[in-house]
Amino acid sequence: MSFLNRAYFASAWAVAWRYLHNLYTKPAVFVPGLIFPLFFLAAFAGGLSSVGDVPGFDYYDFTAFQFCFVLIQASALAGVFVGFSIAGDFEMGMGRRMMLATSNRSAIVIGYAIGAALRLIVVWVIITGVSLLAGMGVRGDGFDIAGMYMLGLLANLAALFFSAGIALRFRSLQAGPLMQMPVFIILFLAPVYVPQELLTGWIEPVASVNPVTALLDGARSLIAGEPSGLLLAYGVAIGLIAVMAVWAMRGLRKAEVAG
Amino acid sequence: MSGAVVTAGAGGSPLPIQIAAMAGRSVIRLIRQPAAIIPSVIFPLFLLAVNAGGLNAATDLPGFPTDSYITFAIAFTFIQSAIFSTMNAGQNLAQDIENGFFSRLVLTPMRPSALMAGQLAGLVLLGQFQALVYFAVGVAAGAEFAAGVGGYFVLAALVSIISIGFGGIGLIMAIRTGSGEAVQGMFPLMFVLLFFSSMTLPRNLIEQDWYRFLATINPVSYLIEAIRSLFITGWDGEALALGFGIATLIAVLSIAFAARSLKGRMLK
Numbered sequence: 024m025s026f027l028n029r030a031y032f033a034s035a036w037a038v039a040w041r042y043l044h045n046l047y048t049k050p051a052v053f054v055p056g057l058i059f060p061l062f063f064l065a066a067f068a069g070g071l072s073s074v075g076d077v078p079g080f081d082y083y084d085f086t087a088f089q090f091c092f093v094l095i096q097a098s099a100l101a102g103v104f105v106g107f108s109i110a111g112d113f114e115m116g117m118g119r120r121m122m123l124a125t126s127n128r129s130a131i132v133i134g135y136a137i138g139a140a141l142r143l144i145v146v147w148v149i150i151t152g153v154s155l156l157a158g159m160g161v162r163g164d165g166f167d168i169a170g171m172y173m174l175g176l177l178a179n180l181a182a183l184f185f186s187a188g189i190a191l192r193f194r195s196l197q198a199g200p201l202m203q204m205p206v207f208i209i210l211f212l213a214p215v216y217v218p219q220e221l222l223t224g225w226i227e228p229v230a231s232v233n234p235v236t237a238l239l240d241g242a243r244s245l246i247a248g249e250p251s252g253l254l255l256a257y258g259v260a261i262g263l264i265a266v267m268a269v270w271a272m273r274g275l276r277k278a279e280v281a282g
Numbered sequence: 283m284s285g286a287v288v289t290a291g292a293g294g295s296p297l298p299i300q301i302a303a304m305a306g307r308s309v310i311r312l313i314r315q316p317a318a319i320i321p322s323v324i325f326p327l328f329l330l331a332v333n334a335g336g337l338n339a340a341t342d343l344p345g346f347p348t349d350s351y352i353t354f355a356i357a358f359t360f361i362q363s364a365i366f367s368t369m370n371a372g373q374n375l376a377q378d379i380e381n382g383f384f385s386r387l388v389l390t391p392m393r394p395s396a397l398m399a400g401q402l403a404g405l406v407l408l409g410q411f412q413a414l415v416y417f418a419v420g421v422a423a424g425a426e427f428a429a430g431v432g433g434y435f436v437l438a439a440l441v442s443i444i445s446i447g448f449g450g451i452g453l454i455m456a457i458r459t460g461s462g463e464a465v466q467g468m469f470p471l472m473f474v475l476l477f478f479s480s481m482t483l484p485r486n487l488i489e490q491d492w493y494r495f496l497a498t499i500n501p502v503s504y505l506i507e508a509i510r511s512l513f514i515t516g517w518d519g520e521a522l523a524l525g526f527g528i529a530t531l532i533a534v535l536s537i538a539f540a541a542r543s544l545k546g547r548m549l550k
Contacts, residue, residue, distance in 0.1 A: 062473070062474060062477065065478075065493075066477040066478065069490045069492070069493040070477070070478070070482055070483065070488060070490070070493045070497075071337075071340075071482055071483065072488075072489045072490055073340075073343060073483060073487050073488065073489045074337065074339070074340050074343075074483075076343060077339045077340060077342050077343060078342055079339065080339070200321070208328065211328075211329075211332045212332065214336070215332070215336055216333075216336045216337050216340075217336060217337070217339050221339040222335055222336060222338075222339075223335055223338040223339070224334065224335040224338065225331070225335060226331070226332060226335030226336055227335065
């Protein structure tokens with residue numbers, strides 16, 4: 024681990040700072056990442072609240088049930104949006120300049136990851152604030168809530184490494200749908216509207232093997248103050264991050280080879 | 283240049299031939315862009331499949347109009363694809379403006395009405411193809427169609443008018459901005475129109491007052507409910523009258539504004 028020195032972290036921080044600066048000075052880039060989670064929160068928690076009255080739906084609060092989905096979704100999509108930025112930077116030639124200026128290039132990906140995590144805090148504050156204003160009940164204690172946000176952070180990292188791997192291979196914004204669609208699809212193949220026991224048809228077996236289901240169940244149990252399935256949730260999240268980190272680093276090698 | 287356009291237009295080939303030429307181009311262009319067509323067909327089917335499995339439990343709510351959620355939800359698929367076609371129409375015209383084809387077209391005797399009709403013809407064709415696919419997939423997956431064979435023709439007619447209406451909105455955006463990026467930027471707004479409607483639950487079962495209010499003033503709700511009535515009720519005169527009325531109004535207004543905008547752009 025000799026590469027983990029001051030220069031490495033200085034490079035990563037420079038990339039993160041540049042990312043955040045660009046993000047917050049361009050509302051057209053920043054606003055959609057905020058609007059989409061709020062929109063889904065309003066559409067699902069508001070429009071579908073009577074689904075909470077369905078026989079067998081025994082979760083304590085429908086808004087909290089949907090909040091957990093929106094939290095995981097917003098966290099994952101924030102990672103995907105970073106993938107867009109990486110692709111855009113490489114398309115413009117900025118990526119090549121960053122590679123020339125960095126002795127250990129994994130610092131570039133780590134820098135984007137730090138930027139994504141800092142961006143995520145703003146998204147979390149806003150969706151949590153809106154949910155609380157909408158009357159969401161929170162039963163978990165501080166430790167539970169911290170665990171729930173940690174799951175969101177892990178989902179963010181997994182999605183970021185996935186989209187970074189795509190961005191570094193294609194180095195073009197045209198690969199945007201390849202980053203966004205798989206994440207969007209896997210999120211919706213989980214128990215989004217009702218608990219898994221109430222799913223019917225083909226989606227039930229799909230949801231039961233979908234890793235996002237473990238994350239959602241874990242987050243929902245934490246905000247309810249009844250933690251369960253956390254070993255599976257954190258195990259799945261860490262496993263996804265490990266696989267996607269390898270995918271991203273191999274993408275970085277390909278970007279290096281391509282010059 | 284405006285004088286040249288008007289003179290040439292008046293003395294050029296008849297309007298039907300111009301429309302046919304532009305429609306042919308639009309259709310061929312559509313066929314040659316599977317990357318643009320396939321997602322607009324697949325994505326609504328994906329959401330239908332997810333919602334049908336995920337929200338089937340909602341049919342247990344007292345007052346839910348059917349015991350099959352796919353029968354309830356399939357109407358949304360037709361509207362979603364029509365709204366996606368807004369993007370297609372606008373994107374194609376914006377591309378023509380960006381790459382200079384539109385400027386070259388202005389120098390020909392082509393009339394503005396032919397240009398618009400041609401663009402929309404491809405869209406109506408895509409709309410019909412999508413409607414057929416959604417209908418077949420929906421029925422195969424267990425959706426009931428209460429209106430029978432005659433109802434399909436009513437469905438096809440309504441889908442055509444909706445495609446023209448939303449396609450017209452796409453054309454307005456393309457003509458006014460001349461940018462494909464700006465047209466794509468409309469996507470979130472269109473998505474909001476879709477979601478804040480009666481797409482997932484009947485309006486009388488929406489608990490939140492503010493959401494029910496938004497769904498009630500959202501014209502998309504009435505388009506969905508007209509199509510939904512063909513699947514669930516059969517022939518519901520009120521729902522169909524509202525659906526056709528609103529779709530026609532959107533089509534007339536969007537085409538009128540698009541024609542006006544087009545005239546302005548051709549004069550530039």
